[in-house]
Amino acid sequence: MKAACLGAGYFAQFHYDAWRRMTDVDLVGACDHNLEKAASTGAVAFTDLGDMLDTVCPDILDIITPPPTHAAAIYAGIKAGVKAIICQKPFCTSLDEARQATELAASAGIPLIIHENFRFQPWYRAAKLLIDEGEIGTPMQLTFRLRTGDGQGPDAYLDRQPYFQTMPRLLVHETAVHWVDAFRFLFGQPTAVYADLRRMNPIISGEDAGHILFEFPEGRRALFDGNRLLDHAAENHRLTFGEGLFEGTEGALALSGDGALHLRRFGQTENVAILPARDWSGFGGDCVFALQKHVVTGLKDGQPFENEAADYLFVREVEEAIYRSSEIGARVEL
Template structure:
């Protein structure tokens, strides 16, 4: 069987996790890369032993099965239009596009070209989140009443906040929800189903940045579950690796309480009991990579879905609901009112 040929566009900080994943999956071959910075293109091409394209058009013309667009939102529309080809899979980084309207138009364009468009939303592929999803689906908690994720990465303090890893965070007019909270909007829908309304209260604590870095988002789900995203990038949590889970989660239901720790460990305490039991995380955990190896897990899922062994998750069309919810969060913060979706 011939390996799937993969091209990667956009070679910034986070692309390393994508590149390593495609290199390491046995059934894929990293075939080419491109970045607007030509020196960066050649540097990465040499590191991975692949072709470095001189332009996006040159890479788009290659025989590629999958194109991974690790580029910022303003570039998404043009790149999808350039790379869309019948039978090809495009993977687009989140946040997706610059608006709901643009994202919807891009989805329609990809569909017209018979091209599968997937959003690279990797938090749902973190191994502990897959284990939690399995537990919820088996009815461990019974009816789910409420959930809360406390985001506490501790990387947002002082004038140098984010500069060492992702300096663009400092100048984003919208940060906490647009860049980070969006992961949890998707995760909450993965766990609990569609969101019907959103309320958000957002603030900026670090004067060195432009956007909000703390706040609370309350999502009401159609099934009655309430999920709270409680984010504060200036605070930390109990862990030896702040970027492993980036915080702690608690889910409460009629049969008991499930907790995720900053060590990536899951426990369940049955209602009426004092002691908790551990819930096994069965998916592989790669501590050397972001989120326990969630980027490679997502890429492996793409390969499995292309082969028809599982349905695609995170299609761009499905992801439109995440965009609507995040836009509603900012409207809520501006108006002080709950927003229906």
């Protein structure tokens, strides 16, 4: 299959690396407004998306650019007749725009998969398998403490993603949506949220800390505790982005900052290593590669895709509910 990418910014490096490592995919094009950046990917470089699509005729269009570009890029991919489109999150600039893009792709019969890669991280895949197999009994509580340690002072985010400073919505729109999706991957669809968001670094525009409580059927709960100014015990703070605890009636799974996952049985003190720490390729346990490989496999074998746009719209709805809850100081049902 042939893949072509739109965007050659900071995070795009992980997409290009993943495509290059796939023996059954040819990376045939890279498009960016900066031709030098596009050329640095090693693929044929373009500055115009339409030119790239007409010239290389890719099977897969991988959109790795900010939300304001998504709708037009999706439309261009549909018009060019690609077999599938992958679009980075956050998906479009608004829920309404995301719905319109979803409808366009659906009417054209082209799979539109949102690049929400955290659910493809190996620790969440392993935790999901163990939870489904009953290894922790009846699941009751998920907790994740986000501690990226990159949000302090006037230079916060400038070395990697400087646009974070001016985003009117940061913690939830850019970051916590990863765990909205990871939590629903592990526990199913939440039914209500309560959020308390705040801005701790005065030099940025959006929120950078907060607590979000998710309600699930059968009394289950999940807590996202995020603070980008604080850190956690890890050499690479961007491997897991923090620490997690997944608890049930018969045990608990603990995720540490080195990517290790441990199981402790109820009533016991010792921990059993389920997923040991290791050096992973790419980003976040090689989750970018895992997601892109999932799309290629789905196209080849006809298997259903995770996080198709129509399904992912629910994550955008939850995001809006979170901001609404923090604004009014009350629980919001979904």
